[in-house]
Amino acid sequence: MSFPTAIRAGLQGSTPAFGFWLTLPSSGLAKTILHGASGSATRFSWVLVDAEHGLISDQHYYELNNAIGHENASPIIRVPWAEEWMIKRALDSGAHGIMTPMCHSEADATKIVKYTRYPPQGTRGYGPMFATHSLPGVNPGPEYDDQANASLTVCVQIESRSGVENVEKIAAVDGIDVLFIGPFDLAKQMNVTRGGEEHEAAIQRILSAAHNAGKKAAIFCTDGSDARNRAQQGFDMISVNTDVGVIRTGMLNELKTATGEGVQASSRQGY
Secondary structure (H helix, E strand, O other): OOOOOHHHHHHOOOOOEEEEEEOOOOHHHHHHHHOOOOOOOOOOOEEEEEOOOOOOOHHHHHHHHHHHHOOOOEEEEEOOOOOHHHHHHHHHOOOOEEEEOOOOOHHHHHHHHHHHOOOOOOOOOOOOOOHHHHOOOOOOOHHHHOOHHHHOEEEEEEOOHHHHHOHHHHHOOOOOOEEEEOHHHHHHHHOOOOOOHHHHHHHHHHHHHHHHOOOEEEEEOOOHHHHHHHHHHOOOEEEEEEHHHHHHHHHHHHHHHHHOOOOOOOOOOOO
16 A cells, blocks of 8 residues: 655656756745646646755755645655665655665665665664655554555666666666656766767666666756657656756846846756
């Protein structure tokens, strides 16, 4: 059995689950983006809370998880590294799922799954006193305890040459839900041109490996056009931009409009 989350529902839909990157530790900013009518038939179903490269640390997790979770979206925390204690802290604070950077091998993926699961399936320590606060309708105690293993979403980032070389084995690991591509790191780690032929071939291999294993494929995008292109390619979970990318671009565009200088193209900040 499992309890519902927005990301689980989004990944089961007929259209991609769209989300965005939150790098600033601001629940007000997250709720400003998520709250109320979106002006579109589609809403964001998840928010990546970036504790790897953003300004967010685990002292911010609880407030951010609650702000996002109560707007019918799922907080997914990207921990700094695939350490057991880091994953435990993220889940105990109410994350609906975790993302780990630099998954290079089947062994890495197997370890990550173990860290997210209560025994006997895994080694997650018990202490979810605050975990249900971001899950409206889920009661503390057995309702969370007995269903957490089947309900929380596990995403691993494929962003290295070894990760690509081992991607079919990584995708086959039971308990991995999503293979998430970090295109910037992938290009740097492979020492190839981002957007070039070898880079794109690696992205398509990851997409195919995920789907062939019955898993979901996800990718970071730099703007709505990039996201639309990846949706048409069949990606299941797509980040459309970052908070800082949109804020900076939006403010500078308004300044250019005010001064009569025209409007710049979308900022391509990403991780």
